[in-house]
Amino acid sequence: MVTAHELRVGLIEPLTDDSFLLGFAVPPQLRDAFAYRAGQYVTIQTELTPGNLERRSYSICRPPRQAWPDDPDADGLLVIGVKVLPGGRFSEWARDHLRVGDTLTVLTPTGRFTVRDDSPGRSYGALVAGSGITPVMALVGDVLETNPTATFVLHLINRGPDQVMFARHLEQAQRRWPDRLRVVHHWSRTPGPDGTAAGRITDDALVELLRTETADGVSEWFLCGPQPLVVRSQAALAELGIGRRLVHTELFHTG
Numbered sequence: 001m002v003t004a005h006e007l008r009v010g011l012i013e014p015l016t017d018d019s020f021l022l023g024f025a026v027p028p029q030l031r032d033a034f035a036y037r038a039g040q041y042v043t044i045q046t047e048l049t050p051g052n053l054e055r056r057s058y059s060i061c062r063p064p065r066q067a068w069p070d071d072p073d074a075d076g077l078l079v080i081g082v083k084v085l086p087g088g089r090f091s092e093w094a095r096d097h098l099r100v101g102d103t104l105t106v107l108t109p110t111g112r113f114t115v116r117d118d119s120p121g122r123s124y125g126a127l128v129a130g131s132g133i134t135p136v137m138a139l140v141g142d143v144l145e146t147n148p149t150a151t152f153v154l155h156l157i158n159r160g161p162d163q164v165m166f167a168r169h170l171e172q173a174q175r176r177w178p179d180r181l182r183v184v185h186h187w188s189r190t191p192g193p194d195g196t197a198a199g200r201i202t203d204d205a206l207v208e209l210l211r212t213e214t215a216d217g218v219s220e221w222f223l224c225g226p227q228p229l230v231v232r233s234q235a236a237l238a239e240l241g242i243g244r245r246l247v248h249t250e251l252f253h254t255g
């Protein structure tokens with residue numbers, strides 16, 4: 001059962017011009033309640049205007065093993081990645097007003113965007129856009145750390161290089177697992193070095209990408225991005241014969 005707790009903000013750190021890490025200190029007595037699986041999210045409850053309780057969900061970006069220190073008496077740090085939307089009530093408020101030491105009401109983790117089959121040697125794939133990278137950061141770290149023969153390919157769609165959340169963390173992960181992590185960037189607004197025109201990834205290109213990776217062995221997929229992208233990819237993977245249980249989707253926004 002999900003329960004609500006007051007947590008102290010223990011970390012605020014920029015990721016890009018319009019996104020940042022937000023970490024909550026989890027005291028030892030709440031560690032069990034806030035235990036989570038990679039890919040899950042928490043919900044923050046705030047009164048942005050008096051009398052109006054609002055809720056926003058954010059995926060946890062750190063693998064569980066990195067959240068909890070070995071010392072059972074020390075606080076853990078549960079970290080999320082927030083993208084600031086123009087006019088976004090919570091994200092702009094958090095960027096402008098939230099400070100380390102403040103407290104927020106946070107609901108315990110939940111969600112089903114998690115690994116189904118963790119047997120040795122599995123290949124996982126993710127196709128994400130923008131802030132959709134957040135839960136996948138936890139998944140990549142968790143899978144590659146805990147399953148020494150697993151591989152992960154990550155297709156990442158952003159407007160341009162300066163929009164990539166976790167760029168530095170991704171580079172570190174690639175250095176750590178050069179043979180087991182492949183990151184492929186797709187720019188939707190920036191021409192490539194060879195001058196190729198960039199634009200929204202076409203349906204044909206999307207199907208081809210999923211077909212190629214699946215033929216190369218990816219057997220479990222994580223899709224997180226705008227609804228049309230997720231729906232098209234889901235349909236393509238169904239046609240390729242990947243069972244629904246092995247295609248995970250997370251929609252941040254349905255409008």
Ligand SMILES: Cc1cc2nc3c(=O)[nH]c(=O)nc-3n(C[C@H](O)[C@H](O)[C@H](O)COP(=O)(O)OP(=O)(O)OC[C@H]3O[C@@H](n4cnc5c(N)ncnc54)[C@H](O)[C@@H]3O)c2cc1C
Nearest residue numbers: 056057058059081082083088089090091131134252253255
């Ligand atoms: C399960 C789940 C996990 C999520 N994880 C993350 C995460 O890890 N990082 C993150 O930054 N966000 C995440 N979100 C989205 C987040 O909950 C908020 O919806 C988002 O931050 C916008 O809130 P806001 O109050 O700033 O904007 P609002 O004031 O609610 O909305 C401002 C405007 O933006 C539109 N809008 C709302 N959300 C989006 C969106 N995602 N994309 C485009 N337009 C949008 C609204 O329709 C409205 O027009 C997640 C959502 C869900 C359901």
